[in-house]
Amino acid sequence: xxxxxxxxxxxxxxxxxxxxxxxxxxxxxxxxxxxxxxxxxxxxxxxxxxxxxxxxxxxxxxxxxxxxxxxxxxxxxxxxxxxxxxxxxxxxxxxxxxxxxxxxxxxxxxxxxxxxxxxxxxxxxxxxxxxxxxxxxxxxx
Amino acid sequence: xxxxxxxxxxxxxxxxxxxxxxxxxxxxxxxxxxxxxxxxxxxxxxxxxxxxxxxxxxxxxxxxxxxxxxxxxxxxxxxxxxxxxxxxxxxxxxxxxxxxxxxxxxxxxxxxxxxxxxxxxxxxxxxxxxxxxxxxxxxxx
Numbered sequence: 001x002x003x004x005x006x007x008x009x010x011x012x013x014x015x016x017x018x019x020x021x022x023x024x025x026x027x028x029x030x031x032x033x034x035x036x037x038x039x040x041x042x043x044x045x046x047x048x049x050x051x052x053x054x055x056x057x058x059x060x061x062x063x064x065x066x067x068x069x070x071x072x073x074x075x076x077x078x079x080x081x082x083x084x085x086x087x088x089x090x091x092x093x094x095x096x097x098x099x100x101x102x103x104x105x106x107x108x109x110x111x112x113x114x115x116x117x118x119x120x121x122x123x124x125x126x127x128x129x130x131x132x133x134x135x136x137x138x139x140x141x
Numbered sequence: 142x143x144x145x146x147x148x149x150x151x152x153x154x155x156x157x158x159x160x161x162x163x164x165x166x167x168x169x170x171x172x173x174x175x176x177x178x179x180x181x182x183x184x185x186x187x188x189x190x191x192x193x194x195x196x197x198x199x200x201x202x203x204x205x206x207x208x209x210x211x212x213x214x215x216x217x218x219x220x221x222x223x224x225x226x227x228x229x230x231x232x233x234x235x236x237x238x239x240x241x242x243x244x245x246x247x248x249x250x251x252x253x254x255x256x257x258x259x260x261x262x263x264x265x266x267x268x269x270x271x272x273x274x275x276x277x278x279x280x281x282x
Contacts, residue, residue: 014171017201025153026156046150090266093266097268099232105227123231
């Protein structure tokens with residue numbers, strides 16, 4: 001098999017595992033996400049534990065990879081090179097937080113939810129994709 | 142006050158570890174960051190092998206609930222049925238994640254695991270705005 005097949009196969013398995021993790025954690029349920037964001041009401045700290053667990057494992061992988069010349073499937077590690085805290089970063093994150101807080105959906109859980117055939121998930125995803133394309137269109141100009 | 146009836150520490154932590162493992166594997170095998178918004182947007186604008194693995198990852202995410210269904214019934218997902226609100230939130234999340242170069246996975250998990258100050262700024266911004274949004278919607282409106 002060619003290298004790009006292995007890259008796609010491993011990405012497919014990672015996508016599956018990511019989605020199963022979201023389902024296991026209860027994060028594909030927007031009500032649970034809103035329960036975390038609602039710190040003034042009855043507070044559900046679950047999302048914090050999800051992030052702590054995920055960050056802990058990913059931290060080890062990033063740290064370990066610094067000693068590796070290339071990835072296990074022989075590609076270059078694509079370290080993000082941007083470090084500046086810019087206006088688009090903060091403005092974009094603020095808009096993202098507003099949308100996330102309105103319904104409790106972010107891209108990963110929305111894709112999982114859409115995969116279950118949820119009309120709500122599909123509507124969210126269609127407009128999210130329009131949002132992606134809008135930004136790409138104006139940034140390309 | 143902690144909502145003990147909805148707080149699910151075990152499944153949250155296990156789900157978080159699975160998400161972290163998915164991020165770790167995509168990094169160690171493919172050398173790529175598991176940022177859902179960037180990967181999904183990249184299925185439109187990248188080409189060749191860079192496009193293939195992204196499509197495979199998104200497909201895995203979308204199909205994850207099917208794999209879950211083979212083992213257990215799907216967990217409940219409570220999401221607002223207001224289609225206009227879902228569309229607006231989807232658009233905001235799409236524009237915001239793209240403009241801000243990432244979302245809960247790319248900045249919140251991978252970025253923090255890389256100890257990136259830029260991702261910390263993004264995460265604090267969207268978390269803060271989301272918390273304020275939920276506070277306004279649930280307690281002021």
